[in-house]
Amino acid sequence: MQKQAGQKAAPDSAPDWLPGLLAGERAALARAITAVENETDEAAAVLQGIRSRLGHALVVGFTGAPGAGKSTLVSAYVAELRRRDLSVGVVAVDPSSPLTGGAILGDRIRMGQHAGDPGVFIRSLASRGHLGGLSRTAARVIDVFDASGRDVVVVETVGTGQSEVEIAEIADVRVVVNAPGLGDDVQAIKAGILEIADILVVNKSDLPFAERSARQLAAMSAQRGHGPVPVLQTSATAGKGVPELADAIAAVGKRKRPDPRARTRRLLQNLVLDRLRRGLAELPPAEVDALADAVLSGRSDIDSALLSLTELLVSRLPQQK
C-alpha cells in the first residue's frame, strides 16, 4: 500500500495510504500529519478523506504557564490512559521557541517513556514557518488523529498567546496547569484561559505551598462567570494524583461529548478561509490595483470596492488544494 519515496500524488487523487490512515496505521498517520502540517499537495486529499470520520476522539487540552510541568503531566496522564487501554495522540504546540526548538527537544525527553508504544503517537508543532496559522494547523492535526481512531487526543499549549487560547478552545476538556508558589503570578495566565478551564491543577504538589495555591485557585474559580471547577493537586514526576486527574477528565468528557458536527463545521470554516486566502493572493495584481486606485481617487467607496473584490475573488476561486 505504501507509495515509493519521492513519488508524488496528483493533487486531486487520494494518496494510496489514506485507507491506512482511517485504519489507524502509524506510518499513514505520520504521512497525513506531515501533509497537513506542511500543506503539501496531499493535504487536501487528507482533509477530504477524513471529513466524515470526525468527532469520535475526546480532545483534552493542557495549558498553563511555562514550566508548570505540562509536558511531564501529559506524559503521566498518557501513561494512565494506556493503563486504561486507550490509544492516544499527543500534539505539543510550542510557540515559545521558534528558533531553537529547545522545548520540543525537552518534550521528546519528557515524553520519551512512550517511545516504542504503538498506542501513543506524539507530534510537536513549532510556530516556525506558520504565520499565525498555528491554531489552524493544530486543529487539523487533531482532526487527523481523531479520524485515525485514536481514543484520546491530548494537546499541550503554553497559555500565553491568542493562538494558544484558540487551540484550548478546540478541546472538549480543558485542563489548566499551575505550579505552587506562583501566587499572584497565577494572574499572569490569561484570564481567558482560566475562564474556559474545566479542571484546574496545581502540579508539583511535592513542593511547598501547593495547598495554598490550590486554595487560591479555588477562590478564583469560585468567581468565574461559568461557576467553579474542580481543583486537583498532582505531582507529575511522582505520578501522584494522576489517576484522579484522569477520572476528573473522563467525568467532564462524559458531560461534554465530542461533537462531530462542531468538528466538521470547524474543518469547513478552515477550508473556506484557506481557499479565500489563497485566492486573494493569486488574483491578478492589476485588477486589485484598479480597485485600490478607485478608492484612492474617490471614484469608489470602500464598501463597493470590497463587494467588487469579493465578486472577483469568488469568480476566480482556486478549485483544488
Ligand SMILES: Nc1nc2c(ncn2[C@@H]2O[C@H](COP(=O)(O)OP(=O)(O)OP(=O)(O)O)[C@@H](O)[C@H]2O)c(=O)[nH]1
Ligand atoms: N518537583 C516537581 N517538578 C516537576 C513536576 N512536574 C514537572 N516538574 C519539573 O518541572 C520542569 C518543567 O517541566 P515541563 O513538563 O517541561 O513543564 P512545561 O509546562 O511543559 O514547560 P514548557 O512546555 O516549557 O512551558 C521540569 O524540570 C520537570 O521535571 C512535579 O510534579 N514536581
Ligand SMILES: [Mg+2]
Ligand atoms: Mg512543555
